[in-house]
Amino acid sequence: MPKQAKALLEGTGKVSVYEATGGAVTAEFAAHNLTLIPPIPVGSIIHDNACGPGTVSRAILSSHPPQDITIHATDIDQVFLDSLHSSTTSNTWPITIAAAKSEALPFPDAYFTHSLTNIGILFFSAAGLDGAREIHRTLKPGGVAVVNCWADITWLPAMGLTSAKTRGVTPPFPPVNWQDGTQLRKVMLEAGFKAEKMRVERSEAWAKTADLRAWAEMTWAFLGGLGGWHEGDEGRWEEAVDGLVEGLLKQPGTKKVGDEVWMRASQWVVVATK
Numbered sequence: 125m126p127k128q129a130k131a132l133l134e135g136t137g138k139v140s141v142y143e144a145t146g147g148a149v150t151a152e153f154a155a156h157n158l159t160l161i162p163p164i165p166v167g168s169i170i171h172d173n174a175c176g177p178g179t180v181s182r183a184i185l186s187s188h189p190p191q192d193i194t195i196h197a198t199d200i201d202q203v204f205l206d207s208l209h210s211s212t213t214s215n216t217w218p219i220t221i222a223a224a225k226s227e228a229l230p231f232p233d234a235y236f237t238h239s240l241t242n243i244g245i246l247f248f249s250a251a252g253l254d255g256a257r258e259i260h261r262t263l264k265p266g267g268v269a270v271v272n273c274w275a276d277i278t279w280l281p282a283m284g285l286t287s288a289k290t291r292g293v294t295p296p297f298p299p300v301n302w303q304d305g306t307q308l309r310k311v312m313l314e315a316g317f318k319a320e321k322m323r324v325e326r327s328e329a330w331a332k333t334a335d336l337r338a339w340a341e342m343t344w345a346f347l348g349g350l351g352g353w354h355e356g357d358e359g360r361w362e363e364a365v366d367g368l369v370e371g372l373l374k375q376p377g378t379k380k381v382g383d384e385v386w387m388r389a390s391q392w393v394v395v396a397t398k
Contacts, residue, residue, distance in 0.1 A: 236267055
């Protein structure tokens with residue numbers, strides 16, 4: 125890992141960088157997706173699946189009395205879990221936190237009233253199916269699942285161009301295409317959800333920054349190592365960040381709004397009842 129990336133990501137910096145870049149968009153998705161389901165009733169047992177820093181949990185608790193519900197938050201990244209644990213302790217939130225793979229959850233059958241997976245399923249094994257099956261297994265009959273994936277991301281093509289320019293190769297992309305929503309619907313059906321109790325929607329959100337170069341540097345630090353860092357990345361760091369800024373400004377999903385640069389991202393979301 126280049127020293128520049130280490131400086132940004134060490135310790136809790138990884139969480140801060142995530143929340144300042146793509147995490148701001150996934151937070152918008154989480155808030156929007158909660159409006160697609162009925163109000164969460166008293167006594168609900170909720171799974172914040174692949175929780176990251178607790179984006180979904182925070183969205184729920186921002187508008188729901190914490191004493192009325194129970195949330196279980198799971199992830200495999202200990203840095204994010206530690207951050208959420210710190211926030212949970214200081215705010216006395218009703219969240220139980222555990223390190224767990226979404227493809228092998230430590231919960232019994234028919235346990236949750238709600239299962240919410242925010243931009244996680246595309247990272248699960250078997251092209252998402254293993255995790256979708258666990259979502260279905262752990263939901264009570266009548267329980268609600270909300271699962272989403274990326275559709276379009278403005279900064280992804282710019283990342284590819286930057287990698288090609290500074291390394292001569294583009295980052296590896298997932299072997300399955302999630303962009304048209306077909307794969308998301310497919311794995312939910314294969315997991316056991318019924319088409320007549322499922323709806324699929326698309327929506328968009330915007331990453332916003334008044335300092336595009338700082339945003340680009342954080343994004344390169346967080347995502348530039350997908351598929352592994354390269355030997356020359358440290359020496360070409362400034363060139364890569366400058367190239368990413370240039371690429372972002374050329375993308376059709378980028379626009380200037382006052383003093384800010386806005387970059388569009390979109391999601392596919394499935395709301396399914398078991």
